[in-house]
Amino acid sequence: QVRLVESGGGLVQPGGSLRLSCAASGSIFSINAMGWYRQAPGKQRELVAAITRGGATNYADSVKGRFTVSRDNAENTMYLQMNSLKPEDTADYYCHLNYYSDFDADALDAWGQGTLVTVSS
DSSP: OEEEEEEOOEEEOTTOOEEEEEEEEESEEEEEEEEEEEEOTTSOOEEEEEEETTOOEEEOTTTTTTEEEEEETTTTEEEEEEOSOOGGGOEEEEEEEEEEESSOSSOEEEEOOOEEEEEOO
16 A cells, blocks of 8 residues: 655745645555646646656756755655745645555556645735
8 A cells, every 4th residue: 555645735925935745655665756746727737847766857847947856765755845936836736656566566656635735915
């Protein structure tokens, strides 16, 4: 059983900052990649940022220069530092994990429950 627990969402003014956390636990043998996705009302879910087990990162064009994704490998925890937030960043943010379990030879996927980020005056 794999569990992803997200935290850090909330209400912030435009130009402000938030840091999201995602803690992974359970039968994880190794992590291939972790990523943050978001879904705004009436829009499709999109990739915001991702980080591989080797530390390579990838960002959506809309957040480059403002968001930073990082990972603490020892604790299987991923962070998303969000600076210079805009109203357009308002969305439910979801943690995603691609991993190998102790019992399956194929890579698996897991999702967190989501945390709401609201950027508004």
